[in-house]
Amino acid sequence: MSDHALEISLTVNGEPVNERVEARKTLVDFLREDLALTGSHVGCEHGVCGACTVRVNGEIVRGCLMLAVQCDGAKVETIEGLSDSGAIADLQSAFEERNALQCGYCTPGMLATAQDLLARGGVPTREQIREHLSGNYCRCTGYHAIVDAVEAVAQVRAGEKK
Amino acid sequence: MKPALFAYKKVRSLPEAVTLLGEQADARLLAGGQSLIATLNMRLSAPSLLIDINGIAGLDGIVHKGGKVEIGALTRHAQAERSDMIAKHAPLISRAMPYIAHPAIRNRGTLGGSIAFADPAAELPACLLALDGEVDTTGPKGKQTIKAQDFFKGLFETALGPQEVLTAIRVPAATTATRVGFAELARRHGDYAMVGLAATARADGKGLTDVRLAYFGVGAKPVRAQESEAALAGGDVDGAVAALDLDPPDDIQASGATKRHLAGVLLRRVAKQLMEAR
Numbered sequence: 001m002s003d004h005a006l007e008i009s010l011t012v013n014g015e016p017v018n019e020r021v022e023a024r025k026t027l028v029d030f031l032r033e034d035l036a037l038t039g040s041h042v043g044c045e046h047g048v049c050g051a052c053t054v055r056v057n058g059e060i061v062r063g064c065l066m067l068a069v070q071c072d073g074a075k076v077e078t079i080e081g082l083s084d085s086g087a088i089a090d091l092q093s094a095f096e097e098r099n100a101l102q103c104g105y106c107t108p109g110m111l112a113t114a115q116d117l118l119a120r121g122g123v124p125t126r127e128q129i130r131e132h133l134s135g136n137y138c139r140c141t142g143y144h145a146i147v148d149a150v151e152a153v154a155q156v157r158a159g160e161k162k
Numbered sequence: 163m164k165p166a167l168f169a170y171k172k173v174r175s176l177p178e179a180v181t182l183l184g185e186q187a188d189a190r191l192l193a194g195g196q197s198l199i200a201t202l203n204m205r206l207s208a209p210s211l212l213i214d215i216n217g218i219a220g221l222d223g224i225v226h227k228g229g230k231v232e233i234g235a236l237t238r239h240a241q242a243e244r245s246d247m248i249a250k251h252a253p254l255i256s257r258a259m260p261y262i263a264h265p266a267i268r269n270r271g272t273l274g275g276s277i278a279f280a281d282p283a284a285e286l287p288a289c290l291l292a293l294d295g296e297v298d299t300t301g302p303k304g305k306q307t308i309k310a311q312d313f314f315k316g317l318f319e320t321a322l323g324p325q326e327v328l329t330a331i332r333v334p335a336a337t338t339a340t341r342v343g344f345a346e347l348a349r350r351h352g353d354y355a356m357v358g359l360a361a362t363a364r365a366d367g368k369g370l371t372d373v374r375l376a377y378f379g380v381g382a383k384p385v386r387a388q389e390s391e392a393a394l395a396g397g398d399v400d401g402a403v404a405a406l407d408l409d410p411p412d413d414i415q416a417s418g419a420t421k422r423h424l425a426g427v428l429l430r431r432v433a434k435q436l437m438e439a440r
Contacts, residue, residue, distance in 0.1 A: 003169055003170070004167055004168070004169050004170075006170060022167075023168055023169060023170035023212065024164065024165040024166070024167055024168055024202070026164075026165075026199070026203070029164070045163065045164075045200075045203045045204070046200035046203055046204060047196060047199075047200050047263075047267060050264070050266065053266055059240070059269040060265060060266040060269060061266050061269055061270050062196070062266050062267060062270070064199070064200075064203060065195055065196050065199045065200060065267070065270065066195065066199070066270065067170070067192075067195070067199065067212075069170050070192075070195075070214065070216070113265070113266065116265060116266075117265075130351070131260070131351055131352075132265055134264055134350060134351040134352045135263065135264025135265065135266055135267065135352055136264075
């Protein structure tokens with residue numbers, strides 16, 4: 001039966017979640033409003049700004065361009081999970097040290113996207129870093145500090161610098 | 163904004179999708195959703211039912227057979243970007259892929275969705291036209307194959323009937339003589355192009371034949387610059403630029419005059435790519 005609200009089961013940051021959600025609810029609104037995971041931000045709501053970036057089944061997606069009902073059976077990870085796991089602790093420190101954030105609104109999406117690039121291994125060029133982050137708007141920093149932070153972490157992870 | 167109320171149904175087969183499309187006239191198919199959900203959020207679109215086709219098996223394969231490459235409609239952009247088969251046998255698509263939106267969007271967006279949506283500034287419709295490709299559809303009257311040049315009708319308008327589902331695209335496989343070129347200009351990497359150009363040709367001695375230039379972002383649908391194709395086949399790049407007979411309307415990105423100028427800039431870049439050996 002098609003319906004306006006459906007039961008979904010998924011895991012969010014490793015924890016099982018069973019909820020009834022409206023079909024029209026986007027993934028990011030579900031995470032924020034139903035699960036109180038407010039680390040993922042809502043910016044443009046049409047896929048341009050990247051503030052809502054989360055991971056679904058290991059791949060980064062726009063939380064505003066997926067419906068919660070599409071995540072039935074999926075494994076969702078938000079910035080809260082990424083942060084708690086310690087997997088991006090070095091990125092977070094580098095952002096802080098280099099002032100790669102001011103208001104912080106874009107930061108969760110920026111970190112998730114940067115981690116996605118760094119997980120591929122090696123040290124990307126600054127051009128590749130810019131290209132990978134091109135879908136994440138930052139209206140404060142002018143991006144240079146963000147690229148610096150991501151590049152520095154890539155070099156350390158690759159053992160090129162300490 | 164938030165989407166208006168709609169019902170959601172995940173289907174498991176094409177006949178199920180076709181039947182539902184027939185039952186509810188304003189139903190929409192949900193594939194990657196990277197354009198559709200944005201329009202729902204902005205309430206530019208308010209269907210009463212979304213038919214999620216992501217659970218239909220067999221719509222996401224990439225197959226090389228009979229001199230053609232067939233790409234299932236549900237193939238994600240990221241999948242195509244990583245595909246060795248596409249890199250080798252459909253290099254134009256491979257070359258266009260990094261220009262399509264951003265990594266998070268390419269992880270969800272589908273090739274079939276891009277073609278069916280037919281955004282006039284999108285890369286893939288122009289690639290399909292340049293490649294002289296075709297699309298497969300399934301509807302109440304069964305299966306159909308439609309050539310790219312007949313498929314794109316106008317602004318977001320295609321030959322796809324209201325009850326039809328696009329199931330695959332097919333392009334000729336590249337040979338050693340195949341040459342491809344791709345370039346676009348956008349304000350931000352990954353944004354829709356101000357102007358873009360997808361091109362194919364065949365190397366013939368030191369020259370080119372069968373040049374096909376498909377521009378996007380210059381009109382209601384991808385358009386070929388046939389006068390320029392002939393000039394380029396004769397090795398005359400200046401002549402090809404002079405022969406550009408595009409008439410792009412002004413839009414939010416640039417004036418028609420600017421776009422005409424940029425079309426010439428892109429033609430020079432792409433001509434260089436076409437003349438390079440593979």
